[in-house]
């Protein structure tokens with residue numbers, strides 16, 4: 093929930109079209125304060141934690157009680173008119189809203205359940221207590237689904253497909269297309285697709301937040317929604333989480349801490365970025381993706397390419413036929429079929445020519461583009477063979493240097509991603525080359 097609350101705080105100064113529609117702005121200022129989005133996110137989270145495993149009727153009643161409680165404790169958080177009247181009157185009846193309030197407060201539902209079906213059912217409940225219009229319910233379900241998918245390892249393309257297919261939102265516009273005419277609107281229909289687009293386009297947690305703010309509109313809510321999804325996909329940088337905590341009152345912090353403890357039990361925290369060496373056959377590794385040192389046709393070959401196609405079975409070749417080949421240094425992704433790995437990332441290494449500096453850049457591109465593609469598919473364990481060091485003749489030690497330097501540079505750019513990179517070593521000499529680089533024995537010339 094830090095992601096949603098950070099989005100709320102960081103977006104708050106720019107609400108009501110007060111921003112300059114740019115990604116360049118100070119993340120925090122004196123005006124970066126929590127608003128109604130945070131108060132109700134906390135209220136929903138508390139109600140859901142209190143009713144885990146209980147019937148829907150109890151969840152429904154707990155949601156109303158909790159929203160009334162937190163709403164009265166924080167009456168000046170900036171609620172919309174209809175919701176405020178609902179709070180003040182103590183009403184327990186919904187009022188047919190399709191305002192974006194149902195989507196902004198739902199993030200905890202994306203984390204607490206172990207199936208997408210339950211996640212959607214509970215998300216709908218959190219909306220229906222006030223926002224029982226079909227669009228209000230749809231907004232909440234869509235956001236909770238995106239969070240569920242992101243935290244369980246789906247890639248961006250998969251999340252996008254699911255949202256379009258299930259909820260019919262238009263996600264075909266880019267942020268550059270949305271930005272010029274977008275303005276303050278408080279409906280689910282005109283906030284949820286824009287927030288999801290900002291998430292899809294952003295390149296890390298902070299970039300998603302900045303992208304969402306740059307769209308303008310109902311900025312705190314838009315960014316709250318985008319931030320909630322981004323947290324599930326990327327995690328939240330420690331420094332931002334600390335800043336968030338420092339800006340929250342104690343009672344809200346206590347709910348967040350309880351939620352975090354519970355969530356940790358639901359899903360282990362992501363590991364740090366790290367590299368490890370593994371002797372043996374890459375096709376046997378139990379990782380999210382293995383990288384194939386392919387040739388430009390992507391239609392199979394010798395060496396590691398042949399081994400991967402043999403192990404994955406004929407469906408891999410079938411899928412590769414539809415990819416239209418691949419340029420040197422670039423990367424394309426397929427399913428893993430019979431492999432333990434869910435995916436194969438195919439990249440084409442350069443054929444080595446002594447003294448040709450382009451070789452080194454192209455080899456580096458192979459590693460970088462493979463990692464970027466992995467990130468776009470929410471892959472957190474990836475195994476590389478020693479690309480180009482077989483038939484393509486790249487000297488092993490030089491190739492190891494390029495590989496390790498490229499991977500560590502990518503780690504530095506993505507410090508919170510949590511990627512485990514396995515360097516698959518088919519022979520002892522290759523392992524020694526990597527070890528030399530990692531021990532600092534080989535200096536780049």
Ligand code: ADP
Pocket residue numbers: 372373374375385386394395396397399400441477478479480481482483484485486516517518519522
């Ligand atoms: P390239 O054409 O890019 O040089 P090769 O497949 O000829 O690709 O060789 C790349 C590296 O992969 C070589 O170091 C080779 O020893 C290694 N290799 C071959 N088969 C496997 C395998 N099954 N698992 C891991 N590495 C392998």
